[in-house]
Amino acid sequence: MSQLYVTPSAISDLRRVQTAQWHYAGETNEPQPGLCDLRTFVQLLEERGKSAGMPDFGWRTGLASSYGNRGDVGRAVLGARTLGTALHRLVQYFPLIQDATALALKVEDSSAILSYRILDPDIWPRHQDAMYSLGIYAAMIRLVAPSDWLHVELSIEAEASEVKADLSHLVGTQVIYGCGLNALRFPAAWLDKELAIMKSADPLLLRSLSRQLVGKRRATAVGDRTREIIYRDMASGQVGQEQIARELGVTSRTLRRKLCAEGHSFQELLDDCRMRCAARELTARRHLSLSELALRLGYAEHSTFSRAFHRWAGTAPQVYRREHLIH
Template sequence: MEHAFVNASAASDWRNILAERGINTQDFDSLLRKPTLSGNNFDQQLIDLKEFVATVEKTGSVKSGGGISWSVGLASNYAKRGKVGQAILGSKTLGTAFNRLVKFYPLIQDRTDVSLEMGEDFTTLGYRILDPDIWPRTEDALYTLGVFSSFIKTAAPTAWETVDILIEADKNVVKKDLTNEVCANVVYEAETNGIRFPTKILSNPIGLLPPVENDILNYLNRLLVEKRRYLPVSEKTRQAIFQGLSRGHVTQDHVAKTLGLSRRTLRRKLAAEEVSYQAILDECRMRAASLEFKISPNQSLSEMALKLGYSEHSTFSRAFMRWAGIAPQQFRKLH
């Protein structure tokens, strides 16, 4: 599996804000000194996502930095995210800003699912890293949701008292009271990290930057096409499966449709990479299972099996045994 990357300006935000507050910046200095990569046809500098999240987790969890991840997110300058930042901050309404955020987020950070699920009364802006091996990631979630919440607080400052913050991890795993950090109701063991807010505020004006010209939006659309073309079909399939696991959308037909392919074409392209859909699905399910044991230690095997698309937990247990070499109950005790 290829490395995942994130826009280096995220690490710069951390470094600058920590320096302003007199907190040691050594870890982020080291991260930023490493050779950065210019992504294929991207106008940005990139750093390794796994290393970035590990650095955020380390910094955010230290005693002297209580609440720092959320506050860094709130204070971050999204204009530093290049043309993507300009497009988001130059939106006329909060709804347009969030739709552009969802659409163009792959240009900011790899292997990540940002979604906007609109309901009549409430809407959820979700954020989840699709790589189960990048764990822990609670501080990264708080940082990113802090960034997203700054848009809500700008467009609808009085709506914050009605907001819920969603955290994918179990409260016992987080080991601290996040309510005091985010000043909102916190829901643990959610399907995704996210912010649930009143749908009506999506029409509120935001206008943090002047409106962007169509040529910038067209340019970003071209970059998205180029990035998707660059990814191997096997990696696209993994990401589609991880996106769909919590929603029950992991059939081959659904994944093929998500990728804009027929089922036959998907099979042919995967065969050209010497891998099958079933092999990728099994791999994703087992990697997701190992994450579930960490973030939801009290979840029953039956619940986990259902979440991963198995009709019976016995089928899941046998598959896990083949993958890990030990029974899921034993794996849980070890981790």
Template structure:
């Protein structure tokens, strides 16, 4: 199956949207008509819809309802089974740990233009999710939807009172921190490199009430057969995501990433080489990108930024930054700072 020129998502991701907007008193014909959507498409869970349109639908919902956390409300209203094949794959997994791994592994078959990873460290696990910003710019509500859906997978097994340890969000705080933290029962960090639900590794041992290995395998085959992703996920994108999420870790190297991707070191090297890149290139690229982002935050000192980027000394960061931009970090910060309003 040929991929569409724009990333697609299975329509199951919009299950129940017609009923949900009805709670706000919105006219379904007007709502979907403005977006150029046929409600019939949303009623067929294995049909594809444009990912950008899906994200615009969430942003438009927030605009029309005046609810800045519209996506969160929709995501938390979403049972895992409503997500279609990938939701049933999660609920038929043996336990929560396997469910989280299956979500990270199979999301490319459910939604294109997206990187999902599962990382473990010091007794905590990060189930991360990020749409490529070059493909979709407005995606705040989508992030809230997905974190809410992830949370509901865990509550399916652990009960409605379960809470993650932390929620990370790419987007800035829009004044609804208290509402989001109350919904998850956990602290939220805004302006992060990716969106993530952080949970205790011990929670991964909780059994899923509908575990069924044979059903899970059948569902995985069915999802793959839809042709929404390549037979092999984008290793370079997943490697870049892991680097971005672990830049400050002193042990961040090729072995670190290979272990978390559950593949031999040499296999990772070969796949990156085949993709025309390397671990060193990806590491430098992520450091350069995040350096510019951090320098836009006045309260972060150069030494703190150097530490966040994984440099042992601020001087090493300064040398690297001069090589990238031709100027020192402090000079770059002054030249790109927005003028003060008087």
């Protein structure tokens, strides 16, 4: 994927929280003002958590952060009258905050699920970033239900062996490890609770953000937008050229033409996304069988997956896993 960014407000807010919480003075290798490379931001959080010896560093930092420091997007989110409206705006305008990241809100029966996942599989490890983001969203949820935190459940991508700590004890509620998404599950009834933090967002502000969102999508290469959808939907098995073309508002023929103009084919992008996900899963999910991994990636037979991986990596998946686990 092309270089990915996170908004400058995320860096300034991170620095503000660390200074206030831990009297952090900064380092010479910190990202400078301006758009920050997403990989650099994630690595920064991982390094800070490790140096502080705090498995919940990201969580604590997120809880102490404020979306009010996220510029116009923050004002739109915190200018909502209910938690549900705030989270829907957060999901809608999040691409203006951070690139290539899937943020979604859905309701299942009596539960609401707010999920977060960086789509680029090459950005790993990313446990502290996940906890940082969930911490920010948890702070919003706590505003409407401050005494009911035990009704919330956390899911994270990282395995328990990677975290090496009892996060349930540290965050005060149940944590499920090794999931496909990082998520907060909470009672759906909370979505209707009043959230009066800032004055109501001006409709002109919302229209301006919508125009910015359209402009950003139009400026993003078709190949990059296609990759994002493939990464987002791969786990569901609903990855198809026609479905992606519909989401992009073009016909399958036009999608093929636009990809060709950028030097790609749909099958090439799909295969590359599958193999990059496979490489990450082989090392991050040590107990995941090849058959299970093949199914996750959309292969009916693990032998077909193994041959495809060998063509891409130059080695069998079992060998790749063994070599990378050793090192």
